[in-house]
Every structure is written in structure tokens, then in C-alpha cells.
Amino acid sequence: MQEKGLLIVLSGPSGVGKGTVRKELFSQPDTAFEYSVSATTRLPREGERNGVDYFFKTREEFEEMIRDDQLLEYAEFVGNYYGTPVEYVRATLDAGKDVFLEIEVQGASQVRRKFPEGLFIFLAPPSLLELENRIVTRGTETEDIIKGRMKAAREELEMMELYDYVVENDQVERAAGRIKSIVIAEHCRRERVQHRYKKMLEVD
């Protein structure tokens, strides 16, 4: 029987740099997991491409996906929907490949309920001040949006409880390296590999 892949879920407060870390991971040639592209109703930022960064959907299209149960998780965040199409995730895991999701914290807790055996990684800011700096220097948001995000971030940090690992995003290459280490380590967990060695003992 084909061994199933790992479901790797990267989440964390808005503005912490999930997308940057994910891009760093997937720019490295030895990254051996498949990226699951999310669907969203928010407008593309400069340089974002449909089907690569997100599947950009209208609100009507997105709500149809919800009704048809085509989403592993979805969340509404700052007025927009974000979600993960389920079909690609299941097919890739069944083929024995690891799947990587980069999603908002609301969505991550939905995935936790459906895939408790998944690998949940919380990307954390070095400090809340640092988080604020990052949001401000993005330079495209009003002060009210920033304040709202700070409040959300505090709530989201409390959600850390649901995760297996916490990776501090002090520096993007280091954060990506830690995530790769976590995936390598999880593949070495005794429960996961034990059955292979039990076979060796049966054959003399």
C-alpha cells in the first residue's frame, strides 16, 4: 500500500510574512512538497498571478464552491474569502506526496478538525512591534486597518495552542530552513517509519 503524504499547514497572523516564507521555500530546488494554491475573492496585488499565487474568484463563484463542498477550509478575513480547494489536496496525499498549505488561522483550525494528523506550523513574528512595522512599511493600508490587524494578531497569537510547531520569522531564509527541518524530522518520527522496519524483522 502506498504510504500517504504529509499535510503541512503553515499559518500565522496576517502580515507576519507567510507568503514570503512560502515563496522562499518553493524557490529552493530541494523542496520536496507540493504547493496547494488557495482560492480567494480579494483583488490581486501587484505581481500576483491567477493559478500561481491564488485562484482569484468572484464572491459568487466562491460561495458556489462552499455550497458544493469543494473547499477543505475557508475563511472570511478583512472582507474577503480565502479557501483551499479539497480535490487537489486529497489526490496529492493519496499519491504519497506531501502537500503544503499556506492559510489564515481561521482556516487552519478547520483543517485541524478534518486532518488531525496534519503538521501544523505557526509562523510567529519576533515581536508585536516588529509585526506592526511590517504592516506599516507595506504602505498600502489605513491606520484603522492596521489597528484592526494588531487586535487580530493578538487573538491569533492565542491560537498558537492549536499548532504542533512555532517558527519565528526573524529572517525569511532561516524561517524556511526551519520549516524544511520540521518536515524532514516528521518523516523520521518513529510511528511513521516503524512498520517498514517491522517487515525487515519478519524476513530472516
Place this chain on the structure above:
Amino acid sequence: MQEKGLLIVLSGPSGVGKGTVRKELFSQPDTAFEYSVSATTRLPREGERNGVDYFFKTREEFEEMIRDDQLLEYAEFVGNYYGTPVEYVRATLDAGKDVFLEIEVQGASQVRRKFPEGLFIFLAPPSLLELENRIVTRGTETEDIIKGRMKAAREELEMMELYDYVVENDQVERAAGRIKSIVIAEHCRRERVQHRYKKMLEVD
């Protein structure tokens, strides 16, 4: 309060290459843990140095250490004692540094009882045949010793149950890399870092 270091225990069947993997790990400049040198009554192999590879002891000296409770663990294996002096381990962990032990499987289960929170890594051969090849090509043992070791290896593989991680020693640099990844991942475990972030939430 100073956060304690991790106790990392590498063990596995005799002949699997624990010493070679340990040497590879400690030859790399970015390895950030301290090696705990074992004590033994076996004779030095060519190139082994006292205080670096082992503390070489007489049987009388070793039994005195046992009586004085100076050993974290000890085992008798193929007619010789092997053990870990406890003082260095406790002092290094208390100073917040990770300590690395490379020990026989008998000893590892003693350490598990005393340090259940330790990180236990089982170094496994790619196959029992491969294990046999390695022992034979070392070229210094009789056939009876080899047969005895094969039997021991099968028993030791059954001991895998006690470990957190299994690292296959298919290739020494890869095995060392996996061990480093496991240590990095363990430092990111949520339980371990959560209290740091809780502090951030208390301070507004």
C-alpha cells in the same frame, strides 16, 4: 529563568555506524550541541583517543563509578562496560545547552527512564543484510561474534518502540543532516516556545 538544553540520545544496533555519524555531526561547524564523552572498559581501536572518543577505564575503575552513582546509564555489551558520566550532562543542560549522547540501546532505555523528556533517536540500518556487510567488512571479528551481533541487532530493532525518531543510516552525511533537522524541529515545538510568546501578549 534559564531555559534548559535538550538531551539528544543517539542509539541503535551495534555496527550500524553510530560513531561515524556522531563524528560527521561534530565535524560540521554549525553543530550547536555538546558531545558527552562516554566511559568504557573496552580497549581503544586504532586512532581512538582517551577523553575524545571515550574515557578508557579499567573494570575496577568503572565498577567504582557504578557504586558511586556517577553514571547516568551503563551497559555491559560483548563483555565490556559502556557508560555516561552524569555530572557533565546535568551541568551542560542546566546552562541551556543541548547535550548529545551516543550510546548502546541498553543504556538508552535507562536514560529514557531518568530523562523521559529527552529526544531519543534510533539509528537504523537500511536492512539487516546491509548491517551484516558492515560488520563483516570491519574485518576484525570472528563468525561467532558476527552471528551474536545479528541476533542482538534483531532484538535491538524491536527496541525501536522506545524512541521518538528513527534515522536510517543509508549515507553518513544524510543521516547527520536528518539528526540536525530533528534537533532544529524539536526547538520549534509549540510546547517549548509557547511561554515566550505568552509574555509578548501580556505586555501591550
